[in-house]
Amino acid sequence: MKPMIIRPGVSKIGAVHFERRLFDSLIPLPNGTSYNAYLIEGSSKTALLDTVDPMKAEVLMEQLKDVSKIDYIIAHHAEQDHSGTIPMVLEKYPNAKVLCSQKAKGFLMDLLLLPEEKIITVADGETLDLGDKTLTFIYAPWVHWPETMFTYLKEDKILFTCDFLGSHLATSDLYVIDRCQVYDAAKRYYAEIMMPFRSFIEKNLDKIKDLDIQIIAPSHGPLYDDPNFILDAYKDWVYHKPKNIVVIPYVSMHGSVKKMEEYLETSLIAKGIKVEPFDLTVTDTGELSMALIDAATIIIATPTVLAGAHPMAVYAAYLANALKPKTEFVSIIGSYSWGSRADKQLTEMFTNLKAELISPVFIKGYPKDEDFKALDNLSHTIAQKHRELGIL
Numbered sequence: 001m002k003p004m005i006i007r008p009g010v011s012k013i014g015a016v017h018f019e020r021r022l023f024d025s026l027i028p029l030p031n032g033t034s035y036n037a038y039l040i041e042g043s044s045k046t047a048l049l050d051t052v053d054p055m056k057a058e059v060l061m062e063q064l065k066d067v068s069k070i071d072y073i074i075a076h077h078a079e080q081d082h083s084g085t086i087p088m089v090l091e092k093y094p095n096a097k098v099l100c101s102q103k104a105k106g107f108l109m110d111l112l113l114l115p116e117e118k119i120i121t122v123a124d125g126e127t128l129d130l131g132d133k134t135l136t137f138i139y140a141p142w143v144h145w146p147e148t149m150f151t152y153l154k155e156d157k158i159l160f161t162c163d164f165l166g167s168h169l170a171t172s173d174l175y176v177i178d179r180c181q182v183y184d185a186a187k188r189y190y191a192e193i194m195m196p197f198r199s200f201i202e203k204n205l206d207k208i209k210d211l212d213i214q215i216i217a218p219s220h221g222p223l224y225d226d227p228n229f230i231l232d233a234y235k236d237w238v239y240h241k242p243k244n245i246v247v248i249p250y251v252s253m254h255g256s257v258k259k260m261e262e263y264l265e266t267s268l269i270a271k272g273i274k275v276e277p278f279d280l281t282v283t284d285t286g287e288l289s290m291a292l293i294d295a296a297t298i299i300i301a302t303p304t305v306l307a308g309a310h311p312m313a314v315y316a317a318y319l320a321n322a323l324k325p326k327t328e329f330v331s332i333i334g335s336y337s338w339g340s341r342a343d344k345q346l347t348e349m350f351t352n353l354k355a356e357l358i359s360p361v362f363i364k365g366y367p368k369d370e371d372f373k374a375l376d377n378l379s380h381t382i383a384q385k386h387r388e389l390g391i392l
């Protein structure tokens with residue numbers, strides 16, 4: 001892909017990775033992704049903002065073919081999808097210096113084996129003069145690593161936010177065109193990457209609130225020429241209370257737990273509650289993570305396997321606990337035949353959640369009348385809790 005001009009002297013380069021389907025050997029990428037780098041050519045100095053994943057190094061090097069000098073490589077974040085091609089760029093431009101936060105210096109040396117003398121650290125708020133363009137570095141710790149920083153380009157009112165506010169979305173569009181598509185991709189990205197750092201996101205949103213921003217340029221996905229589109233979405237995901245939604249990740253081997261889940265689902269819907277069930281055997285973890293953003297209640301549903309919860313239910317509980325959603329209530333439903341510690345095992349996993357535990361419903365075998373009554377009670381309790389929270 002050819003460089004795309006954002007403003008005179010400012011272009012988006014980097015690579016769009018349409019065919020990639022898994023990130024960090026962990027995160028499904030239904031829409032591919034991109035590694036956005038930016039070239040800022042001032043009247044006296046030239047800066048390259050981030051690089052690309054080494055898988056796409058040749059795309060970046062081709063774009064730099066006619067760029068005669070780079071004075072600075074700004075490394076916003078040491079993760080290799082942005083920093084991994086720095087060594088190759090340094091080989092082409094041996095006089096270039098890498099500018100990064102104090103914390104990033106060690107990471108870049110550890111991860112990429114960059115020589116110390118190539119790196120200059122910048123302080124929070126420090127500026128860099130490129131001639132007719134001025135960069136201000138803004139430390140933004142924990143979105144999503146501790147060393148992350150943003151760059152603000154004063155003359156053009158562009159904020160480069162690296163992973164923050166980005167989306168895993170491969171598109172040839174420079175800016176957001178299809179808002180629904182980008183909203184979904186950005187929400188998925190927030191859920192999987194940013195949600196565990198909600199308190200830091202609040203601080204970082206606060207830090208940039210007085211900047212005059214015309215364009216937000218993240219390191220993944222299209223740029224925002226209407227910054228409020230993504231800022232308002234983040235405010236909703238981060239600050240607003242959870243919604244009247246129960247997410248039920250479930251797994252069933254022979255139908256007992258499935259029957260319990262269906263019964264509970266019907267009972268909750270009848271009370272005016274939205275239910276989002278996820279059959280864990282076929283669930284895209286990104287879809288589940290997105291659902292967790294807004295869910296007031298999470299119910300994990302599992303059979304007993306080797307005295308504990310089904311491994312897929314363990315994974316769902318682990319994920320919910322690791323992502324730290326705003327969820328207010330959690331519970332477990334499940335089935336066993338001779339003995340189980342699955343409910344205890346799962347409830348003990350929710351160490352990060354500030355959620356109230358509603359008594360689990362754990363039954364023997366296939367559900368019977370008294371078990372349906374217990375599920376009705378559970379649904380009644382959830383409705384009451386949602387009412388008290390003011391969301392039902």
Ligand SMILES: Cc1cc2nc3c(=O)[nH]c(=O)nc-3n(C[C@H](O)[C@H](O)[C@H](O)COP(=O)(O)O)c2cc1C
Pocket residue numbers: 251252253254255256257258302303304305306307308335336337338339340364365366
């Ligand atoms: C591989 C396997 C291991 C099981 N291990 C246990 C166990 O350790 N303790 C127990 O009480 N039941 C155990 N069970 C029985 C199931 O938990 C029980 O039949 C439950 O009702 C299954 O729910 P489902 O129909 O939703 O799969 C096991 C069943 C299977 C297939």
